[in-house]
Amino acid sequence: MSQTHLGPRWPSLGLVQTVVVSYGDGHHDTPRGDALRIDTRPLRNPPSDPVVRERMLHATGLDPHVQAYVRATPGFERIVQRGLDHALALLALRGRRFRVDIHVTCGGGL
Numbered sequence: 443m444s445q446t447h448l449g450p451r452w453p454s455l456g457l458v459q460t461v462v463v464s465y466g467d468g469h470h471d472t473p474r475g476d477a478l479r480i481d482t483r484p485l486r487n488p489p490s491d492p493v494v495r496e497r498m499l500h501a502t503g504l505d506p507h508v509q510a511y512v513r514a515t516p517g518f519e520r521i522v523q524r525g526l527d528h529a530l531a532l533l534a535l536r537g538r539r540f541r542v543d544i545h546v547t548c549g550g551g552l
Contacts, residue, residue: 458533459541464503467547477543478532480525486515487549503548 463473467483488498488511501508512518525544532542 460529461541461543462546463543464546464548466549468549472547473545475543477545478525478528479545479547480521482512482521482546482548484515485512485518485521485548488512490549 465471465473488494488508498508529542529544533540
């Protein structure tokens with residue numbers, strides 16, 4: 443994203459700090475703190491699909507084949523856009539100091 447999308451009131455994108463924490467809802471390891479929570483459980487879950495389960499069971503969301511599989515979920519773009527819109531709205535609040543923490547939850551984990 444370029445700065446022109448954010449408008450003149452935004453600082454250099456290098457000044458925006460974001461901390462993203464990914465966690466599995468089924469592991470009861472919910473991170474603490476004030477954060478924007480993005481629920482990705484509606485997205486396709488590789489371990490739930492018998493066609494790809496064995497190939498992806500020990501992979502993580504950092505693996506390109508897992509990312510491609512999840513991104514192919516109908517509605518993926520809408521979930522991502524909604525999260526981005528909420529993050530930008532939080533950054534627009536006074537006193538945020540150009541930081542927003544994001545907690546991304548899924549059913550299984552990383």
